[in-house]
Amino acid sequence: MPSSEPRPGLRPQARALHTALLGGRPAAVPRWELFFDNPEIEIYFAGRPARGNFAAQVSLAREIGWGSVRGISWGVRIGARNETASDGTSRYAGGSALTWDDLDRLPQPDVGRIAEEYAANAAIARADGLLVHLFMLHCFHSAATGIGMERLCLMVYDEHELLCEYMRRVEAFNRRALHAVLDTGITPDIAIFDADCAFKTALMVNPHDYRALIFEPTSATADVLHDAGVIMLMHTDGCIDDVYPIWLEMGLAASHGVEAQANDLVDIKSRFGDRMTLIGNFDPVVLATAEPEQIRREATRMVIAGAPGGRYVAAVNTIVGREVPLENYLAFIDAVDRAGRYPEAFEA
Numbered sequence: 001m002p003s004s005e006p007r008p009g010l011r012p013q014a015r016a017l018h019t020a021l022l023g024g025r026p027a028a029v030p031r032w033e034l035f036f037d038n039p040e041i042e043i044y045f046a047g048r049p050a051r052g053n054f055a056a057q058v059s060l061a062r063e064i065g066w067g068s069v070r071g072i073s074w075g076v077r078i079g080a081r082n083e084t085a086s087d088g089t090s091r092y093a094g095g096s097a098l099t100w101d102d103l104d105r106l107p108q109p110d111v112g113r114i115a116e117e118y119a120a121n122a123a124i125a126r127a128d129g130l131l132v133h134l135f136m137l138h139c140f141h142s143a144a145t146g147i148g149m150e151r152l153c154l155m156v157y158d159e160h161e162l163l164c165e166y167m168r169r170v171e172a173f174n175r176r177a178l179h180a181v182l183d184t185g186i187t188p189d190i191a192i193f194d195a196d197c198a199f200k201t202a203l204m205v206n207p208h209d210y211r212a213l214i215f216e217p218t219s220a221t222a223d224v225l226h227d228a229g230v231i232m233l234m235h236t237d238g239c240i241d242d243v244y245p246i247w248l249e250m251g252l253a254a255s256h257g258v259e260a261q262a263n264d265l266v267d268i269k270s271r272f273g274d275r276m277t278l279i280g281n282f283d284p285v286v287l288a289t290a291e292p293e294q295i296r297r298e299a300t301r302m303v304i305a306g307a308p309g310g311r312y313v314a315a316v317n318t319i320v321g322r323e324v325p326l327e328n329y330l331a332f333i334d335a336v337d338r339a340g341r342y343p344e345a346f347e348a
Helices: 012-021 039-046 054-064 111-127 139-146 149-158 160-182 207-228 244-249 265-272 284-289 292-306 326-339
Strands: 068-074 082-084 090-092 131-137 190-194 231-235 254-257 277-280
Touching (some): 012 131, 012 231, 039 054, 054 068, 054 111, 068 111, 111 131, 131 160, 139 149, 139 207, 160 207, 207 231, 265 277, 265 292, 284 326, 292 326
Parallel strands (some): 131 190, 190 231
Antiparallel strands (some): 082 090
16 A cells, blocks of 8 residues: 655655645645646746656646656557547547457557656656656546447447456556556556546446446556555546445545536535545636636635545646636636635634
8 A cells, every 4th residue: 555654855745745645634735737738838837838748747747836747648449430520630539349359459558668658757757856647548438438438338238248358458458557667666656547437417337337347357457556555546527426436445545527517526525535535626617718816716615625624636627728828727726725725624
């Protein structure tokens, strides 16, 4: 299991994030974005766009006040189709039928590349006093996008074993990649499953079926993380009432999203906040379209809902995209930092 004591040499923002993820209460609510693509904001804080430039990503995390930087990401799926949209961009256009023969064409991880890229990035992040995390595509998210939701739902009943085997092979891929990372000798601090599995009102499939599909293969990957002392985190959009209990059985420490349009943070905090750290809840549409003063009010409300007792990290519930004005994100940061200093009202 992860050590409750952060390693020496961490920046204060990294120590605060580590404390919050493991159930403690730092002096103030940490901020952290898992998904970020906004060159204007990146240039403001880091002096240059961060996409594709790891040194710039480290600078951005350091200057904006995040405690961890992504060391590497990976994922495998088969069947997903893209088409050209009216604006000329390539967009996801659904999945494809899955056969047993298709499983034999599932790619294997390039463990040499993964180890080399991760080791180089992790060393830079560690030298800068930051935590380092990794992303991996969870088996359900892989299937939902590779096969397509309608086809996946039919396979739950018509081709259950084929669907289960797909889940097993995706998680076997994740474990091989994860072992390559661990073999570098620089253990990641956090591992994040990109695990979208819910609509705004419920899980994408029946909770019983969801558990039957993902529990055994995901638990095997979770065991590798627990044995290595890596903090286990998952991301999903949508309504998480039936998601969290299943993942908590597998040793989940924290979850990102708590989508504002699908969940009441006060309610989620009351039911799950003593067992896991909640990350997120700020609506990206509000962040992109509202006036700064409204953003300050909404961010303050969010922190007041999530902060009591600790185990909360402020974030946007999905991505901070290019449509977000700089002044709006600065208003968000300012409000979180002002409201998140753990006054007496936030005591457990």
